[in-house]
Amino acid sequence: MTHSQSTGRALDGVRILDLTRILAGPWATQILADLGAEVIKIEHPDGGDDTRRWGPPYVKDEDGVDRGAAYFHSANRGKKSVVVDLAKPEGQRVLRALAKTSDVVIENFKVGGLAKYGLDYASLRDVKPDVVYCSITGFGQSGPYADRAGYDFLIQAMGGLMSLTGQKEGSAGAEPMKVGVALTDVLTGLYAVIGILAALRHRDATGEGQQIDMALLDVQVATLANQAMNYLATGAAPKPLGNAHPSIVPYQTFETRDGYVILAVGNDGQFARFCEVAGLQGLATDDRFATNPERVRNRATLIPILQGVMSGRSMDDWIEALNAAHVPVGPINDLERVFNDIHIKARGMQTAPVAADGARLQGVASPLKLSQTPPIPPKAAPNLGADTFAVLDQLLDPSEFDLTSLEAVGAVQFSKSQP
Missing domain, CATH: 3.30.1540.10 (formyl-coa transferase, domain 3)
Incomplete structure (x- = not known):
């Protein structure tokens, strides 16, 4: 097979241990999965990722079977779901063993929250010195706000975006306004991917791992872009202009x-x-x-x-x-007009990801179009614990771990086919 005929994916052979939930972290790992990385999504036995329950609406397959909350499906295609209780010592042992076999660990716990489980960067670096460890928090690993919980809406406000969004002051309906999607989470996910890819290249060149400190507030300030520079250049804080542009007319x-x-x-x-x-x-x-x-x-x-x-x-x-x-x-x-637009259709932005049982769902495609290593054909977001047995059976040393015993003590949970 010639290079031009290669069917390989850009991140074939890269394994991601995903300890994230909600949106920013899952958005990052979904992109990595699209590009061919093996993403092992670790979920809690009590319902898994919170967004599995963030409905309605719910995704249904072509037979009308409920496949879980649409929110969860928006950020978790292409992953493997493994249920591990990290509060249990045996669960912690399992995760350390999985980290040892992984290239990247990504988490979005509060600062220091994983240290008591032996799953923080310092602990896992002892297990795997070249690990790339990405931490996503609201305010970062340092600074006076580091211990605070951070959510997209809050960060849009604190990071200045809401001061720029909405109708012009004094006009009808004028008030600070958030963006209609959790944009700060999405942008943080994108920056996390950039940081992870840069760290992997550095690791491949030097053998050194590192920690990536991603903060939603940092990202929000950075992505104020021209508006931030407008302020720094003039000392005057830009104001909302409704749908007008501060620097271009009309x-x-x-x-x-x-x-x-x-x-x-x-x-x-x-x-x-x-x-x-x-x-x-x-x-x-x-x-x-x-x-x-x-x-x-x-x-x-x-x-x-x-x-x-x-x-x-x-x-x-x-x-x-x-x-x-x-x-x-x-x-x-x-959005009805968006997905019926002839250009959106021609670009293939609506897709039909396939569930593990072969059922077809509805989904949004990756926008990445690489000529040699395109994103993988979309696999639907996994049912809770769908891959626990297969992943652990493949990656854990049977001389150190007995899967039946792990399940018996509640350290892991095998799939019961729940969405």
């Missing part, structure tokens, strides 16, 4: 005759083409509006002029005409 929603569109003019050439389509050619050469800095300064004058024109034509008319002129424009889609 870049916001406009109401048409029958609905709203997003007009995203990113440069002066696009503005000139917009003006041509809109019959406002004079604006493109008006000193107040010809360049983006002037449009930003004169936003209050320009936007009402544009709104007056936009409201005179239909949404579809504007979208067709402006796309033809290569001016970025689009509708505000709800």
Whole structure:
């Protein structure tokens, strides 16, 4: 088989011991699973990951069988579920043995929470010196807030995102507003993956493991991006602008005759083409509006002029005409329209992950499209404990562990087919 015909995955042979739950950690390990890593998700005997119970809604297969909460399925495809009670000494022994066979351990317990079980970085480094150990917390392993619990909503507030999101101060409905998905968790998961891949490369080059200290608050501050730099450059804290952009005009929603569109003019050439389509050619050469800095300064004058024109034509008319002129424009889609969009379908963003028993579910595909090592065909999120026996039978030394005895003392739990 030639290299171009290889069916291998980018992370084939990498084993992840996943001690995370909820979203940030599971989001990271789901990406790693998509790329071919073996992800062993450790779950508590009392119901497993909390999100298994975060419903309705619930996922059903093609026969209408309930497969568990949609939230859990959103972040756990492609993993193996192993039920271990880490509060029991035998459970701790099992996890240390699994860590010894793993390349990466990832956890999201409170700072110091795993030390009493011998599962913190210092303890596992003694078991496996080259382990890559990723810790995800709200506020990090150090600092005055390190002992606090951190949740996405709280971090969106403390990290400044909510001060930028929502209607302009003084307008109807103006109040600090969170983003509609747990974006800080998702972004932290992405950064965790980046850190893990960098640490694995370092390990492969030097033989050295390391700990990765991921904090939701750090990530939220880092991903304020241009808004953070706007503040640092000026000393003035940016304010919410609704759907407008602080540095680009026009870049916001406009109401048409029958609905709203997003007009995203990113440069002066696009503005000139917009003006041509809109019959406002004079604006493109008006000193107040010809360049983006002037449009930003004169936003209050320009936007009402544009709104007056936009409201005179239909949404579809504007979208067709402006796309033809290569001016970025689009509708505000709800999720029904998103998944029925011809481009989303063409890109394969809705998928049908396969459960262990062959049943097909509904799911969202990985957006990663690698020409040589594409993500694995999607496997549905596992039932609780579905892989406990198979994983432990494969990875534990039978001279040190008896699976029947482990189950008898409650250290592990084999699947009873629950979702």
